[in-house]
Amino acid sequence: MEFRVESPTRLDKFLAEQLQGFSRTKLVVLIEHEGVWVDGILRKPSFRVEPGMVVSLDEVEATPAHDLTPVPMDLDVVFEDSSFIVINKPRGLASHPAPGLREPTLVNGLLARWGSLSAGSAEYRPGIVHRLDKETTGLMVVAKTDAAHRHLAAQIAEKSAERRYVGLAQGVLGHSRLKIEAPIGRDRQDRRKMAVDPHGKPAVTHVKVLQESGGDSLIAARLETGRTHQIRVHLSASGHPLKGDTIYAKAPWSDGPLQLHAAYLGFKHPETETAVAFFALPPPDFEFEVSRQLVENW
Numbered sequence: 001m002e003f004r005v006e007s008p009t010r011l012d013k014f015l016a017e018q019l020q021g022f023s024r025t026k027l028v029v030l031i032e033h034e035g036v037w038v039d040g041i042l043r044k045p046s047f048r049v050e051p052g053m054v055v056s057l058d059e060v061e062a063t064p065a066h067d068l069t070p071v072p073m074d075l076d077v078v079f080e081d082s083s084f085i086v087i088n089k090p091r092g093l094a095s096h097p098a099p100g101l102r103e104p105t106l107v108n109g110l111l112a113r114w115g116s117l118s119a120g121s122a123e124y125r126p127g128i129v130h131r132l133d134k135e136t137t138g139l140m141v142v143a144k145t146d147a148a149h150r151h152l153a154a155q156i157a158e159k160s161a162e163r164r165y166v167g168l169a170q171g172v173l174g175h176s177r178l179k180i181e182a183p184i185g186r187d188r189q190d191r192r193k194m195a196v197d198p199h200g201k202p203a204v205t206h207v208k209v210l211q212e213s214g215g216d217s218l219i220a221a222r223l224e225t226g227r228t229h230q231i232r233v234h235l236s237a238s239g240h241p242l243k244g245d246t247i248y249a250k251a252p253w254s255d256g257p258l259q260l261h262a263a264y265l266g267f268k269h270p271e272t273e274t275a276v277a278f279f280a281l282p283p284p285d286f287e288f289e290v291s292r293q294l295v296e297n298w
Contacts, residue, residue: 073109138262
């Protein structure tokens with residue numbers, strides 16, 4: 001569908017006026033995750049549209065409210081206190097509800113166990129400070145209080161929180177350390193995917209080769225930013241997709257479970273300001289052995 005702009009305003013506000021019956025929150029999610037084009041260029045919700053511009057997007061289906069029904073789950077709790085929880089998320093569990101997702105998510109499990117969490121950045125993301133892809137395993141911090149959520153989210157935004165991943169990348173990278181700095185946006189041909197795009201959001205990934213074996217590389221990745229599929233997109237764009245990545249790798253390398261695990265998480269405690277750090281071993285289906293010392297020795 002397409003709409004022509006008649007007066008200057010924000011993109012999200014413009015769509016809210018055109019698509020009656022859809023909340024502005026839903027439209028912001030639509031713009032950020034599904035993609036909305038202004039004169040053929042993907043834009044952010046805050047982008048200012050001007051008269052004569054053409055806004056285009058796919059048909060928007062009416063969807064029921066996100067299901068936040070508590071669902072008991074056997075969660076791997078690494079740490080818990082009065083302000084936050086650290087969870088070792090298993091493979092195959094989405095972090096939070098999303099359009100088209102029918103099965104329970106981590107949020108449903110968290111609500112079953114704790115009942116009340118921080119308000120989060122949206123009503124369907126209580127407690128969720130940062131997310132992991134559904135097939136990515138590893139550490140996530142969940143806020144119990146709004147104050148803790150603000151504190152933790154600020155650390156991630158300010159790049160003072162440490163998030164380190166391990167993964168199995170195809171081929172030999174050629175350098176022991178690599179800084180990948182490339183903006184990421186929604187892929188223009190395949191809306192399931194993200195892609196390196198000069199009009200996308202800034203994204204920076206630091207990569208370190210931990211071990212090489214059989215012509216492939218066990219890598220550690222440290223995030224400066226947290227874009228959707230960031231590590232997967234950056235490594236794929238560099239010619240070294242992750243093993244088991246059914247979106248960004250080609251068969252047979254795409255076969256098997258995704259070899260990406262959030263192994264290390266470090267930040268300042270939101271109440272005491274003391275430094276805390278957590279480590280979780282990869283699941284049994286990870287193809288390389290990883291130790292805490294290997295990941296911490298960055």
